[in-house]
Amino acid sequence: MTVGQAMRVDRAAVERWAQERKEPRWLREWRLASWEAYERLPAPKLERSDLVKRGFGEVRLPSSAAAAAGPDGGDRKGPEVAGGANGQSAAVFSGAGAPALELQGSFTNRGVYVADLSTAARERENVVRQALGSVVSPGENKWTALQSALWNAGLFIHVPAGVRVKMPFLAAYRMDEPEMPVFPRLLVVVEDGASLTLVETWSGSDVEGSPGVTAAGIAECLVGAGGEVRVATLQDLPGTATGFVIRRARADQDARVDWAIGEMGEARLVAEYGTELAGPGSGSDAKVVALGTGRAHFDLTLRMVHRGRFTQSDILARGVALDRSDLVFRAVTVIEKGAVGTDGHQAEGLLMLSPGARANAIPMLLIDENDVKADHAASVGKINPEQIYYLMSRGIAEEEAKRLIVRGFLDPVIDRIPLVGVKEQMERLVERKMSR
Amino acid sequence: MANRPWLKVEQLHVSVEGTDILKGVDLEVRGGEVHAIMGPNGTGKSTLASALMGHPKYEVTEGRAWLDGEDLLAMKVDERARKGLFLAMQYPSEVPGVSNANFLRLALNARRGEGNEIPVLQFHRQLQKQMAALDMDPSFAERYLNEGFSGGEKKRNEILQMAMLKPRIAILDEIDSGLDIDALKVVAKGVNDLRGPELGVLIITHYQRLLQYIIPDRVHVMMQGRIVRSGGRELAEELEARGYDWLKQELGIEDHTVASQS
Numbered sequence: 108m109t110v111g112q113a114m115r116v117d118r119a120a121v122e123r124w125a126q127e128r129k130e131p132r133w134l135r136e137w138r139l140a141s142w143e144a145y146e147r148l149p150a151p152k153l154e155r156s157d158l159v160k161r162g163f164g165e166v167r168l169p170s171s172a173a174a175a176a177g178p179d180g181g182d183r184k185g186p187e188v189a190g191g192a193n194g195q196s197a198a199v200f201s202g203a204g205a206p207a208l209e210l211q212g213s214f215t216n217r218g219v220y221v222a223d224l225s226t227a228a229r230e231r232e233n234v235v236r237q238a239l240g241s242v243v244s245p246g247e248n249k250w251t252a253l254q255s256a257l258w259n260a261g262l263f264i265h266v267p268a269g270v271r272v273k274m275p276f277l278a279a280y281r282m283d284e285p286e287m288p289v290f291p292r293l294l295v296v297v298e299d300g301a302s303l304t305l306v307e308t309w310s311g312s313d314v315e316g317s318p319g320v321t322a323a324g325i326a327e328c329l330v331g332a333g334g335e336v337r338v339a340t341l342q343d344l345p346g347t348a349t350g351f352v353i354r355r356a357r358a359d360q361d362a363r364v365d366w367a368i369g370e371m372g373e374a375r376l377v378a379e380y381g382t383e384l385a386g387p388g389s390g391s392d393a394k395v396v397a398l399g400t401g402r403a404h405f406d407l408t409l410r411m412v413h414r415g416r417f418t419q420s421d422i423l424a425r426g427v428a429l430d431r432s433d434l435v436f437r438a439v440t441v442i443e444k445g446a447v448g449t450d451g452h453q454a455e456g457l458l459m460l461s462p463g464a465r466a467n468a469i470p471m472l473l474i475d476e477n478d479v480k481a482d483h484a485a486s487v488g489k490i491n492p493e494q495i496y497y498l499m500s501r502g503i504a505e506e507e508a509k510r511l512i513v514r515g516f517l518d519p520v521i522d523r524i525p526l527v528g529v530k531e532q533m534e535r536l537v538e539r540k541m542s543r
Numbered sequence: 544m545a546n547r548p549w550l551k552v553e554q555l556h557v558s559v560e561g562t563d564i565l566k567g568v569d570l571e572v573r574g575g576e577v578h579a580i581m582g583p584n585g586t587g588k589s590t591l592a593s594a595l596m597g598h599p600k601y602e603v604t605e606g607r608a609w610l611d612g613e614d615l616l617a618m619k620v621d622e623r624a625r626k627g628l629f630l631a632m633q634y635p636s637e638v639p640g641v642s643n644a645n646f647l648r649l650a651l652n653a654r655r656g657e658g659n660e661i662p663v664l665q666f667h668r669q670l671q672k673q674m675a676a677l678d679m680d681p682s683f684a685e686r687y688l689n690e691g692f693s694g695g696e697k698k699r700n701e702i703l704q705m706a707m708l709k710p711r712i713a714i715l716d717e718i719d720s721g722l723d724i725d726a727l728k729v730v731a732k733g734v735n736d737l738r739g740p741e742l743g744v745l746i747i748t749h750y751q752r753l754l755q756y757i758i759p760d761r762v763h764v765m766m767q768g769r770i771v772r773s774g775g776r777e778l779a780e781e782l783e784a785r786g787y788d789w790l791k792q793e794l795g796i797e798d799h800t801v802a803s804q805s
Contacts (some may be wrong), residue, residue: 492599497636498646500596501704502624502653511649515640515687 113346117460118142121256128225133236141245141255153377153406178288178535194539196221197277200291202284217270225262238296242327242357242383249334250351254323258292264305268331271478275304275339275526282311282320282344291324299331299359306529309342309350325396328356332386339367339529340380343536346373347400353379360386360415366393367524369533371540373432381410381439384418384446394520395424396533398513398540399432399464409453413446414481422453425520427513428464429540437469438483442476449479457487458516460509491526510541547574548593548627548711548743549611556605557587557594564590564801566768567606572712575740579754579779580747582765583787585800588747589633592716593763596630597623610712626652627711631701631718638688644670646688647707654708660724673706676736678729694721702733713737714745719753731756751783764790766799 125135196214198206198221205223214221220231224289228235232252245255262278282289297303311320322344330336336356344350356364364382382391393409411420426434440451468485490512498508517537524530548749550572564587572578580588591747594601595608597620608615610626618626638646647670651662661669665764677699689697698718705713715734719727734744734757746757754762754776763770764787771794772778782790792801 491636494636494638496598496620497632498638498650499620500624500630500632501646501650501708502621503649504621504653505619507649507653508621511641511646512638513640518640 116257118329121203123319124259129229130225131229131232132338134225134228134239137239137245138256141252143225144246145249145252145256146332147243147392148246148252151248151250172174176432196274197276197279198223198262200260200278200280200289202282203287203289204279206260206262211274213272213274213492214276218267219270219272220263220265221276222263224258224263224294227261227263227265228515231263231265234265234296235294237459238294238327238329240327242329242355243325243353250323251353253388254290254292254325254351257288257323258290258325259501260289261292261294263294264296264303266297266301269300270298271300271302271335272304273302275306275528277393278305278307280307280309280322280324281428282309282322282348284320284396288321290322293324293326293328293354295326295328297328297330297334297336301331302335304337304526305339306526307338307340309340309344311344311348313317313345313347319349320326320344322348322352324348324350324352325362326352326354328354328364330356330358330362332360332362334359334362336363337365337526339368339369339524339526341369341529341532342373342374342376342378343372344376344517346403348374348376350374350376350378352376355379355381355383356391357383357385358389358391361388362386363389364391365525366391366395367529368393368395368407369527369529369536370395370397370405370407371400371536373399373403375404377490379406379408379410383412383414384420385414388417389413389415390419392421393423394524395422395426395436396517396520396537397424397426397436398429398517398537399434400429400540401432403431403432403434403445405433406435406437408439410441411451412443413449413451414443416446417448418446419450420452422455423520423523424453424455425517426455426457426466427460428457428466428485429460431461431463433465435469437471438485439471439473440481442474442479442481444475446476447478449476449481451479451481452483454484455486455510458513459487460513468469480524484527502542506542510538513537514542545612546742549573549609550615550712550743550745551609552591552595552606552627553608554606555594555608556590557590558602558604559590559600563604564768565594566801568765568768568770570745570763570770572743572745574711574743575738576761577738577744577746577757577759577788578761578763579752579759580745580763580765580770581749581782583749583799585802586765587717587768587801588749588765590768592630592714592745592747595623595714596620596628613682616709621653624650624708624710625656627654628711629705629708629713631698631705631713631715633717633720635689635697635701637690637692639690641688642683642685643688646654647704650704651707670707673703677703677704677733695723695726698726699733700728702730706733706737709737710742712743712745714747716747717749718746719748719750727753728756751779754779766791766794766796771796780794
C-alpha cells in the first residue's frame with residue numbers, strides 16, 4: 108500500500124495500528140475496547156450541527172508505509188499559525204504520527220517528562236494507564252470511542268509535584284495531508300503544586316482538489332491539588348476540514364485551570380472545552396474568541412462542572428460570523444448537589460457581520476444546589492449600521508470601520524488573555540481574517 | 544490650501560423612508576463664514592445635515608450639492624469626510640472596544656491620506672493640547688469611543704474631533720442640546736478658536752442661546768422643509784425677542800412642520 112492510500116477502518120486495522128506503534132498490550136486492548144464501544148454506541152445528536160451526518164465510519168487510516176515514514180519522512184514545515192517552534196519547547200506534528208520534539212531545559216530537568224504518547228505508554232505505564240481516558244471516557248459517546256480507538260498523534264506531558272514550569276510548551280498540529288485523518292490525543296498530568304502552560308495549535312491549508320482533512324482530538328488534563336494549568340488553543344483550518352474536539356481538565360483542591368481559545372477559519376468543527384471542578388476551592392476561567400469566515404460551522408460548547416465546594420468558574424466568549432459562516436455557542440454551567448459556595452459566571456456575545464451569517468447563543472445553567480451564585484448573559488446581534496456610518500463620517504472607509512467594530516467587540520476577551528504571545532497571534536489572525 | 548472652502552446646495556429634496564422631508568433647499572457656505580439654520584422642531588434642519596453627510600437612510604430625490612466644486616452627492620460618506628466635510632452629530636454612536644485616541648488617529652490619517660500619516664508623538668501632543676482646550680480629562684483619550692459618555696461629554700468629543708480633523712466645512716447639528724451653560728461656553732469657545740478663512744461653519748439649532756456665543760454671519764429659518772427667510776445676525780435676535788409666530792403669520796404658514804405639506 109502506498110502512502111496516502113485509503114483503507115476502511117475496522118477492528119483489524121485498529122489492532123495493526125497499535126502493533127505498528129509498538130504499543131504495550133494494555134493500550135492495544137484499551138483501543139480495541141474503545142473500538143467495540145464505537146461499534147455499539149449510537150451516533151450522537153447535536154442540534155444545529157449537520158456535522159453528525161458526516162460518516163465517521165469512512166475515516167481513512169494511513170497505510171503502514173505512511174506510518175513508517177512518520178513525521179520525519181516528509182517535509183516538516185513549522186506551523187504557520189504558531190510561527191514555528193522558534194527555540195521554545197515544542198511537539199510539532201505533521202499530520203499523523205509521532206511528533207518532532209524539541210525540548211529546552213525546563214522540559215528536560217526536574218523530572219518533567221514529555222514524549223509521544225505511544226512511547227510514554229511503555230516508559231511511564233503506571234501514570235499513563237491510570238490517566239488515559241479518566242477525564243474523557245472512551246464510552247462517553249460514539250466519537251470519543253472512535254477517537255480513543257484510532258488516535259494517531261499522541262503526546263504526553265507529566266509535571267511532577269511542586270515543579271513549576273514557566274516557559275510555555277507548544278503542541279502544533281499541521282494538517283495538510285488530506286488522505287490521513289489526524290487524531291491528536293493529548294494527555295497532561297500536572298501533579299500537586301505543579302504548573303504548566305500549554306499552547307496547542309491546529310492549522311492547515313487547502314490542498315487543490317483534495318477531499319479535506321478529518322481531525323478528531325481529545326485532550327485530557329489532570330491537575331493536582333494547588334496545581335495551575337493554562338491552556339491556549341488556536342485553530343485555523345481550511346474550509347475543507349472537518350473536526351471534532353474535546354478538551355477537558357479535572358481540577359483537584361485549590362487547583363486552577365485557565366483556557367484561552369481561538370477558533371478561526373472556515374472549517375466545520377464541533378468542539379467542547381471545560382473543566383471539572385472536582386476539588387474544593389478549585390477554579391477555572393475560559394476566554395473564547397471565534398471568528399468564522401467562508402462557510403465555517405463552529406459548534407462550541409464551554410462546560411464548567413462544579414462538583415467541589417467553593418469552586419469558581421467564568422466563561423467569557425465572543426464570536427463574529429462573517430460571510431456565510433454559522434456559529435453556535437453553548438455555555439453550560441453545571442452545579443452539582445453538594446457544591447455549596449459555587450460562583451459561576453458566563454457571558455456570550457455573538458456578532459453577525461453579513462446577511463448570510465448565522466449565530467446562536469445557548470446559555471445553560473444546570474443547578475442542583477441552593478447555596479450558590481450563578482449568572483449568565485447572552486447576546487446575538489448584527490453589526491449596527493449607525494456605528495459604521497459614524498466611523499465613515501470621520502473619513503474611515505467602510506471595510507476599515509467594520510474591522511474596527513469587530514476588533515472592539517473581540518478586544519475585551521483578547522485583552523484578558525494572560526499569554527502575551529497567544530494574544531498577539533490572535534490579534535494578527537483576526538486582522539488577517541478581516542482584511543481578506 | 545489657498546482656495547476657500549465652498550459648500551453649495553441647490554434645490555435639495557430629501558426623503559426618509561418614503562416621506563418627503565426637504566422640499567428644495569438652497570444654501571451656500573464659504574470659508575470664513577458662519578451660517579446658522581434655525582427653526583422649530585420638525586422642520587427638516589437635521590435632515591439637511593444628515594443628507595449632506597450621506598446617511599444611508601436619507602435619500603436625495605432631487606437637487607444637487609457641491610463641496611469645493613465637486614459633486615458631493617456622488618461621494619460615499621467616508622469620501623465626503625476625507626474631502627473636508629464634517630458633521631458634529633446630535634446623537635454620536637458609541638463604539639465599544641475602540642479607544643478615542645486610536646479612532647482619532649485612524650480618522651486623521653484617513654483625512655491626511657496615505658504616505659502623509661501623522662507621527663505618533665506629534666498626534667498625541669496635538670490631542671492633549673486640544674483636549675485641554677476643551678476642558679476634557681486626559682483619560683478620555685483611552686476611553687472607548689463615546690461609550691458611557693454623558694450627553695455633554697459626547698458633544699465635547701465631537702468638537703474635539705472637529706478640532707483634530709480640521710475640516711473645510713463643518714456642520715454642527717444641535718450641538719447645544721443637553722448642554723449646561725458652562726459646557727456650552729466651552730463648546731462655543733472650541734468652535735470660535737477654529738474660525739477662520741479655512742473653515743466654513745453651518746450651525747443647526749432651535750435655540751438662539753448658542754448664537755450668543757458663536758456669532759453667525761448669516762441666519763436662515765427653516766420651515767416645512769425649506770429655507771423661508773434669510774438674514775444677518777439681527778434675524779436671530781429678532782427671533783429671540785419675538786419667537787417664530789410673527790414669521791409664520793407673515794409667510795401665511797399655519798403648521799411649520801414638514802408633515803403637514805407633501
